[in-house]
Amino acid sequence: MIVTLTPNPSVDRTIELTSTLERGAVLRAAAVTSQSAGKGVNISRAAVAAGVPTIAVLPAASDDPYVLELLRDGIDCRPEPPAGAVRMNVTITEPDGTTTKINSPGATAGPTTLDRLRTALHQRAAQARWVVLAGSLPPGAPADWYAALVADLRGLDVGIAVDTSDDPLEAIFAHLDEAAPDLLKPNAEELASLVGGDPEAIEADPAKAAAAAQILVDRGVTSVLATLGGSGAVLVTGAGAWHATPPPTTVVSTVGAGDSSLFGFLLGALRDAEPAERLRLAVAYGSAAAALPGTTIPTPESIHPELVDVAELPIPLHDRGTS
Numbered sequence: 252m253i254v255t256l257t258p259n260p261s262v263d264r265t266i267e268l269t270s271t272l273e274r275g276a277v278l279r280a281a282a283v284t285s286q287s288a289g290k291g292v293n294i295s296r297a298a299v300a301a302g303v304p305t306i307a308v309l310p311a312a313s314d315d316p317y318v319l320e321l322l323r324d325g326i327d328c329r330p331e332p333p334a335g336a337v338r339m340n341v342t343i344t345e346p347d348g349t350t351t352k353i354n355s356p357g358a359t360a361g362p363t364t365l366d367r368l369r370t371a372l373h374q375r376a377a378q379a380r381w382v383v384l385a386g387s388l389p390p391g392a393p394a395d396w397y398a399a400l401v402a403d404l405r406g407l408d409v410g411i412a413v414d415t416s417d418d419p420l421e422a423i424f425a426h427l428d429e430a431a432p433d434l435l436k437p438n439a440e441e442l443a444s445l446v447g448g449d450p451e452a453i454e455a456d457p458a459k460a461a462a463a464a465q466i467l468v469d470r471g472v473t474s475v476l477a478t479l480g481g482s483g484a485v486l487v488t489g490a491g492a493w494h495a496t497p498p499p500t501t502v503v504s505t506v507g508a509g510d511s512s513l514f515g516f517l518l519g520a521l522r523d524a525e526p527a528e529r530l531r532l533a534v535a536y537g538s539a540a541a542a543l544p545g546t547t548i549p550t551p552e553s554i555h556p557e558l559v560d561v562a563e564l565p566i567p568l569h570d571r572g573t574s
Contacts, residue, residue, distance in 0.1 A: 266341065
C-alpha cells in the first residue's frame with residue numbers, strides 16, 4: 252500500500268489555448284478542465300488506476316466537492332478538518348506543449364491542522380510499504396515540517412519518499428544526517444538548488460545529474476530519482492547510477508509528469524524490481540503523463556516501459572564541482 256500526504260491540496264484548472272500565450276491579448280481556449288489534485292493525490296490517483304491500494308491524507312471538509320470527486324474516482328481519501336477552502340491552481344497550455352502554471356498559496360494552517368494531519372498519517376503509515384510526503388506546505392507550516400515527519404516515521408517499517416521544493420526541500424537537505432528519506436525526487440532545478448551547479452547543464456547531462464545526486468546519497472538518502480524533462484531521468488543509489496531515455500513524446504502538458512514518474516518508481520519498488528527497472532517504469536509513466544492534457548494521470552494501458560532505454564552510468568564523482 253502507498254499512503255500519500257498532500258498538506259496543501261488544490262483544484263487544478265487547466266486552460267488549453269488554441270494559440271501561443273500572449274500577454275495583454277484576448278485569447279481563445281480550446282478546452283477548460285478541472286480536477287481534484289495535488290502531488291500526493293496525483294500519486295494516489297495513479298495507484299488506483301494501477302490497482303495498487305492507497306490512502307490519501309489531506310486537509311479538506313468531508314463534504315467538500317474536492318473530496319467527493321476523489322471518492323467518486325475510487326480514491327480512499329481520509330480528509331482532516333481544514334484551515335480553509337481548498338486552493339485553486341491554474342495551468343495554461345499552448346499548442347506546442349509549453350506549460351505555464353499559477354499556484355495559489357492555500358489557507359494558512361495552524362498547529363491544530365498540522366497535528367491532525369500528522370496523527371492521521373501515522374495511523375495509516377503502519378499499513379503501508381511506502382509513505383509519500385508531497386507538494387508544497389501550506390502557509391503557516393514551518394519549513395522543516397516534512398523533515399520532522401521523516402524523523403517521526405523512521406521508527407516504522409515503511410519506505411519514505413519526499414517530493415517537494417523551495418524551503419521545505421532545503422530543510423530536508425539540512426536535516427539529512429538525522430532524517431534522510433528513502434527516496435528523494437528532485438528535478439534539475441531543485442537538485443542544483445541543493446548541491447550547486449547549473450540546472451540547465453544538469454538537465455542536459457545525465458553524468459552531471461548523477462554526480463549531483465550522489466552528494467545526496469552520500470548524505471544518507473537511499474535513492475535519488477532526478478527527473479530531467481526531455482532528457483529522461485537519472486537514478487542514483489548506493490549500488491550505482493542509471494540513466495533512462497524516454498521514447499519520442501508529443502508533449503501536451505507537463506503538469507503531473509513528475510508525480511507520475513514518482514509513482515512509476517514506487518510501483519517498481521512494490522514489485523521488488525531491480526533499480527534499473529524501477530527507473531524504466533518511472534520514465535515510462537512520466538513520458539505518458541506529458542502526452543496527456545492537464546493533470547491527467549496515465550493508466551497502465553498507456554505505459555510503454557519497453558520503449559524506454561536504460562543505461563548504467565559510471566559511478567559518479569563525489570565532487571561538488573562536477574555538478
